[in-house]
Amino acid sequence: MATADDLRRIALELPEAYERASHDNRSSFRTKPRMFAALRDDGDVAVLWVADEGEKHALVTSEADKFFTTPHYDGHPIVLVRLAAVDVDELAELVTESWRLRASTAAVRAWDEA
Numbered sequence: 001m002a003t004a005d006d007l008r009r010i011a012l013e014l015p016e017a018y019e020r021a022s023h024d025n026r027s028s029f030r031t032k033p034r035m036f037a038a039l040r041d042d043g044d045v046a047v048l049w050v051a052d053e054g055e056k057h058a059l060v061t062s063e064a065d066k067f068f069t070t071p072h073y074d075g076h077p078i079v080l081v082r083l084a085a086v087d088v089d090e091l092a093e094l095v096t097e098s099w100r101l102r103a104s105t106a107a108v109r110a111w112d113e114a
Helices: 004-012 053-062 088-102 105-113
Strands: 017-021 027-031 034-039 045-049 078-082
Touching: 004 017, 004 027, 004 034, 004 088, 027 088, 034 088, 045 088, 053 078
Parallel strands: none
Antiparallel strands: 017 027, 027 034, 034 045, 045 078
């Protein structure tokens, strides 16, 4: 079972990542200039980017116990993750992939070469 603290630790270990309160005062994790992860107000759900709407729908359909969405995210490649339903290793993979999609090309290249 992953926690908000696990999300924070994983996100902040990524290159150029930093934490900032979003417009609605929730924790968000960014890499210049984009957000790549956030915690919902309740702290038990992560907001993460995926490659596209197809991947989002596949996750929500195949693993509804872990992934869901709301109408607010319709049309966006963003999935909501129930932290209690994923282990830390799976969360690390999801957060890292979200970061890769949102980080600069140079940051991703440096990460890949390290």
